[in-house]
Amino acid sequence: MELTRRQFTKYLGAGAGLAAFGAARPAFAARDKEMNILCWEGYNTDNVLGPFRKAFPGVTARAESGTSDPDMINKLRAGELKVWDLINVNQPWARQQLFPEKLIKPLSKERFLPYFSKMSPEFSAPYPLAFAESGELIGMPQRYGPFSFVVNTDKISRKTAEDQGWSLFLDPAMKGRFGVLTYDNWNVIHLCLTAGVNPFKAVGDDGVTKFTEATKTVFGGAKMLSDDLVAMNTALINGEIDAYFTGGTYTASPARFDGANNIRAITPNSGPVDGKGGVVWVELTSVVNNPDVSPLAEDFLEFVQKAEIAKAVSFAEGTYNPVSQMGDPAIFKLWNNAELDAIQWDSLSEELSRSADFSVVPDYDALLKIYTAAKRR
């Protein structure tokens, strides 16, 4: 067939028109056959989405993994409210940013409250921070973990690290022997703890002075800074550093699961938050306040409570974490010894008892300024 240039242009135009129409069409379609989730790594794996697709045939389930809580929240703020049905972030971001700004909506208590009773003791009450101040249930907790610092136990024993706690990083003997995992919001909390200040209350002038001192000492003594947990674990394993500031089961677990059992997340024995020196993060998965939200969003939230799926979420690619569903003995038996060791199950409950909940830092803005300036120097 011979094609003149004019015909070619005509067909090209027609094709482009059709393509545009095709692309626009899904915007008008009912959303009962699709569900989009914005999450930390784990919920986007085939081990989680595959069984969901099988259980709900004909459904298109998409998931995108974010690199930080604020990164994901920015997507909703930048107008992607219509795109996503579920969002999975750490509890303070959901309670303090997403819910007050109407970016997520409450869950049905009738449907979801029963799931709490089978969770680990810390969550079965039910977990108070899954609720907004006004009492609405705003998300379901699943993954969690103590988050303080990580050491190489060949160089610094677990007991020494736990006893010495945060002051380890102020010790002149540690200068040049540790790294800082630069998760800014966590660093600010941990630097407060290092300074002996409770970050979850107004710190006052005295607190600011202590925080400034601690920040200078920690950054002055740090050998390396990185926001990459793999880089941090690598440096710890090859002896470049002996500990890293800010880290926990979440960051240490990949190294431990690979056989480096000398890499251990530490929760200090004591600290300034009502005697507690550690902090624990808990993720909440919430339904996005999408004007045309998929009815499958809550189905998915219910689906991930199942034993095999909870296990898949716990041992997704990248990092490994305990999940609240492990409180159910029938679910718990799915983890083998190596997996339990990777997530430090042996000390998990005592570590949790020494950890305060990751919460809002009232003086965050002022402290962040000091932190940023110290880091730059």
Next chain:
Amino acid sequence: MERINQRLGVLSALPVVVFLAAGFLAPLCVVAAFSIMPQKVFSLANLPDFSSYALMIQEGYWESLLVSLAMAFAATFILFVICWPLAFAMAKVFGRFTLVLTIGVVMTLFVSENIRLFGWVLTLMKGGLIEGYWRSWTGQSFDGLLYNVPVIIFGLVYVYLPFMLFPLAQGIAMVPDDARQAAFDLGANRWQIFREVELPLSAPGIAVGCLITFVLTAGAIAESKLLGGRAVIVISDEIERSFTYGQNWPLGSALAMTLIAVVGSFAIFGVTRIDLDAIMGRKR
């Protein structure tokens, strides 16, 4: 006839102009507008102020900008020195081997920058390729070679080499062999030929290569994060952090606008001084 042609030209260019305006200018305008919003707002429906720019000066964010610019200058200069002989060989000496070299250099671009840099981390770290071999041969250990400023500049040089090499080779190819030979015949030495013949005649290629590498290195972030262990904080890092952990879009926008303004002025200054037609070989 010419007027009709002109009008047709304008009409034909219109779709592309609209596309470029929507694709490039609109996001820039949004960033510019956000940069004059009050602190920590997420909408443009607020009374403008310049608090973000004030904050940038008061809180020392300009230091990061200076650090980025200084490293960009250093990387651009080193790249020029390294690439000149190679580009000269590609344009004048290697002949067919140039193609092999071109493919080799271009191939590196197919691999993600982060992966290539992580390869260097594994090479330079303590217990990595270099220190590990050294220790096994000599029994002596030394600290890794990472987490300092020179290694960040090394990363910049490594990643942005193709962006200097190819424009430079293009520029050198424009220097007629006759001119060089004539200079030789008239008694010029190598240095004089380089300075008075090759450098001025290949200036457009040099300018393009330097501009591209400078603009890219000034905004680079991965090298400082992966190789440098943030030994210094670069401006792109500050911008990223303002938008994410800081949740301060106006501050991030103000930092971005300042970077765009500084780098843009260099670029405009450079572009007005070179003749792009000459590089494309269409000089009339």
